[in-house]
Amino acid sequence: MTFADPRxxxxxxxxxxxxxxxLGVNAFGRAVLERVRATQHDELPEDVALDAYWLLLNxxxxxxxxxxxxxxxxxxxxxxEREAFAALVxxxxxxxxxxxxxxxxxxxxPCSSGEEPYSAAMALLDAGIDPARxxxxxxxxxxxxIERAQRAVYGRNSFRGHALEFRARHFDETAxxxxxxxxxxxxxxxxxxNLFGPSQRADIRYDFIFCRNVLIYFYRDAQDRxxxxxDAQLADGGTIFxxxxxxxxxxxxxxxxxxIPLAFAFQRMPADEKNLFGGTTRADQWFxxxxxxxxDGAVQSLVPIARTTTLKPVTARPAPPPFAASRPSEIAAxxxxxxxxxxxxxxxxxxxxxxxxxxxxxxxxxxxxxERLVRxxxxxxxxxxxxxxxxxxIADARGEGTQAVDFYRKALYLAPAHYxxxxxxxxxxxxxGDTAGAQQMTLRAQRAxxxxxxxxxxxxxxx
Numbered sequence: 001m002t003f004a005d006p007r008x009x010x011x012x013x014x015x016x017x018x019x020x021x022x023l024g025v026n027a028f029g030r031a032v033l034e035r036v037r038a039t040q041h042d043e044l045p046e047d048v049a050l051d052a053y054w055l056l057l058n059x060x061x062x063x064x065x066x067x068x069x070x071x072x073x074x075x076x077x078x079x080x081e082r083e084a085f086a087a088l089v090x091x092x093x094x095x096x097x098x099x100x101x102x103x104x105x106x107x108x109x110p111c112s113s114g115e116e117p118y119s120a121a122m123a124l125l126d127a128g129i130d131p132a133r134x135x136x137x138x139x140x141x142x143x144x145x146i147e148r149a150q151r152a153v154y155g156r157n158s159f160r161g162h163a164l165e166f167r168a169r170h171f172d173e174t175a176x177x178x179x180x181x182x183x184x185x186x187x188x189x190x191x192x193x194n195l196f197g198p199s200q201r202a203d204i205r206y207d208f209i210f211c212r213n214v215l216i217y218f219y220r221d222a223q224d225r226x227x228x229x230x231d232a233q234l235a236d237g238g239t240i241f242x243x244x245x246x247x248x249x250x251x252x253x254x255x256x257x258x259x260i261p262l263a264f265a266f267q268r269m270p271a272d273e274k275n276l277f278g279g280t281t282r283a284d285q286w287f288x289x290x291x292x293x294x295x296d297g298a299v300q301s302l303v304p305i306a307r308t309t310t311l312k313p314v315t316a317r318p319a320p321p322p323f324a325a326s327r328p329s330e331i332a333a334x335x336x337x338x339x340x341x342x343x344x345x346x347x348x349x350x351x352x353x354x355x356x357x358x359x360x361x362x363x364x365x366x367x368x369x370x371e372r373l374v375r376x377x378x379x380x381x382x383x384x385x386x387x388x389x390x391x392x393x394i395a396d397a398r399g400e401g402t403q404a405v406d407f408y409r410k411a412l413y414l415a416p417a418h419y420x421x422x423x424x425x426x427x428x429x430x431x432x433g434d435t436a437g438a439q440q441m442t443l444r445a446q447r448a449x450x451x452x453x454x455x456x457x458x459x460x461x462x463x
Contacts (some may be wrong), residue, residue: 005029005032006051007054008020008028008029008032008057009028010106011057013219013222015064015068015194016068016141016194016196017195017196017218017219017222017225017226018071018217018218018219019217019218019219019222022216022218023071023216023217027071027162028071029339030066031070031071032053032067034070035053035067035070035082036049036050036053037181037305039053039056039063040052040053045334046319052134052221063106065143068141068142069142069143069144070250071077072141072142072144072145073186074112074113074142074145074148074261075162076112076113076115076116076158077115077157077158077159077202078115078118078119078122078154078158078159078166079119079123079163079166080115080116080119080160080212080458081162081212081243081262081263082163082416083120083260083261083262083263083434084210084212084241084263084264084265085120085122085123086263087124087239087241087258087260087263088106088120088123088208088239088241089124089126089127089129091207091208091239092104092124092127092134092208093127093129094244095207095237096129096133102131102133103133103135104124104129104134104135104136104207104208105134105137105204105205105207105208105235106120106121106124106134106135106136106137106142106206106207106208106209106210107136107137107138107139107206107207107208107209107233108120108136108137108138108139108143108208108210109139109140109195109210109211109230110139110140110141110145110195110211110214111138111139111140111145111146111149111190112140112145112149112258113145113148113149113154113158114138114145114148114149114152114188114190115154115158115211116138116210116212117136117137117138117188117190118149118152118180118184118185118188118208120136120208121134121136121188122166122169122170122184124187125170125183125184125187125342126166126169126237129188130317131183131187134187135189136187136189136307137186137188137190137191137206138189138191139190139191139192139193140190140192140193141192141193141194141195142192142350143192146191146192147189149188150178150185150190152182152397153174153176153177153178153179153180154171154178155177155178156177158178159178163254163438169192170183171183193215195229196222196225196226196229202320204233204235204253205233205234205235205238206238207235207237207238207239208238208239208240208241209230209234209238209239209240209241210240210241211226211240211241211242212241212242212243212246212264213243213245213246215242215243215246215249216245216246217245217425219453223424224252224253225250227249227250227253228253231254231255233252235267236268237267238267238268239265239266239267240255240265240266240267241260241263241264241265241266242266243264244264244396244397246264246425247264247266247427248420248423248424248426248427248445249422250266251423251426251427251442254268255267255268256268257427257430257431259430259433260431261399261401261431262399268305268382268463281414288344295352296386314447320374324379327424347463354373354374354376354377354380354381355374355377355384355386355387355390357373358370358373358374358377358390359370367394367397369390370394371388371394374387374390374391374394375391383410383414384414385411385414385415385418385421386411387419388408388410388411389407389408389411389412389418389421390407390408391407392404392407392408392411392421392424392425393424395407396424396428401428401431401432404428405423405425405428405429408424408425408428409422409425412425414443417444417447417448417451418448419445419448422441422442422444422445422448423441423442423445425441426438426439426441426442426445429441
């Protein structure tokens with residue numbers, strides 16, 4: 001059953017910042033209807049039951065939390081995106097060396113069932129940093145997730161990959177699962193809370209903030225608000241770690257890449273750089289400098305696609321498929337984030353079956369199978385920007401930066417205004433030290449966004 005009651009969609013946005021459509025096709029609607037059936041009499045007509053549930057939702061904090069809990073599907077594991085924790089250790093040593101009496105503060109928000117904040121604590125302990133020298137705060141909207149985190153017993157799904165030496169050091173195997181050692185647990189403080197709720201830590205500034213793979217689920221306004229709130233809690237010289245899909249979002253703010261490959265780390269832009277351009281972000285300043293410049297949408301110096309078929313310009317890309325409510329892999333998440341951070345294109349077609357299945361495989365972490373499916377799709381179809389963009393994301397997640405750049409450029413050969421390819425290519429170029437190239441890609445992304453915004457406004461206001 002399709003659910004489109006705007007009351008509940010608007011409630012979710014104002015309560016949590018989440019874009020209901022980002023949870024997957026009809027997932028939010030199903031969750032609401034399940035709560036309706038759980039709280040209302042079966043004999044009530046559906047419209048009456050919905051009205052009664054809407055009243056209950058507004059009157060009962062317990063029911064609001066119950067609905068939120070039904071939407072939270074933790075999808076995390078220890079040392080997810082390991083480069084971020086390696087960067088945490090290196091930067092922590094630098095900060096402690098410069099201020100020997102300092103106690104480092106780390107924030108994980110949202111913390112889900114605890115794997116991320118505990119990973120930060122284990123990384124710091126394994127680096128020889130005394131537990132008295134750091135504190136990890138962990139916050140999540142889900143009370144059930146907080147309870148699981150405080151219990152600190154984990155099953156096989158929380159341990160992925162082959163580098164599991166930390167498990168022998170920090171866990172004991174029990175009949176229920178792996179129990180985390182008390183020494184690690186003592187370094188993490190858990191709190192149930194909403195990212196947009198009243199802060200209990202308004203006077204605390206964090207040296208490191210982990211806010212990964214959640215902003216992609218927010219509306220744009222909520223994304224910007226969340227980033228501003230996090231930035232306000234960042235200590236001078238501190239670092240924010242985001243998910244791979246969220247790098248483009250950070251470029252809208254006065255934050256700049258820390259240039260640590262695959263750590264997806266950002267720091268506040270130096271004051272002299274902001275002041276030079278009146279406090280604007282780098283993306284804004286580049287866009288301002290480009291005003292009036294000729295459109296460079298048709299790029300000539302791109303890597304050609306090795307196919308004999310005549311290339312046809314793509315004027316309307318098929319939109320990538322929606323992703324599931326469970327947190328996706330960095331591959332599919334990147335695509336979702338880029339869609340969330342840009343206005344919708346004027347026309348879109350359903351994603352082809354082959355690419356939709358490739359996205360599904362990537363969601364499951366089956367990168368090799370996803371790549372094979374995309375290449376099969378390319379062999380049997382006209383060149384399509386979305387296919388090369390997906391190959392770029394797969395290569396990017398594997399740490400194959402050179403190949404990722406190649407694939408992003410191929411996507412741009414077919415669709416010069418492909419916003420997602422432009423933003424991710426800009427980040428790769430910036431990390432590699434090609435500041436001029438990153439600026440050019442960011443300019444083009446800003447122009448693509450501006451054109452899409454103009455088209456959207458034109459449709460919204462036909463007069």
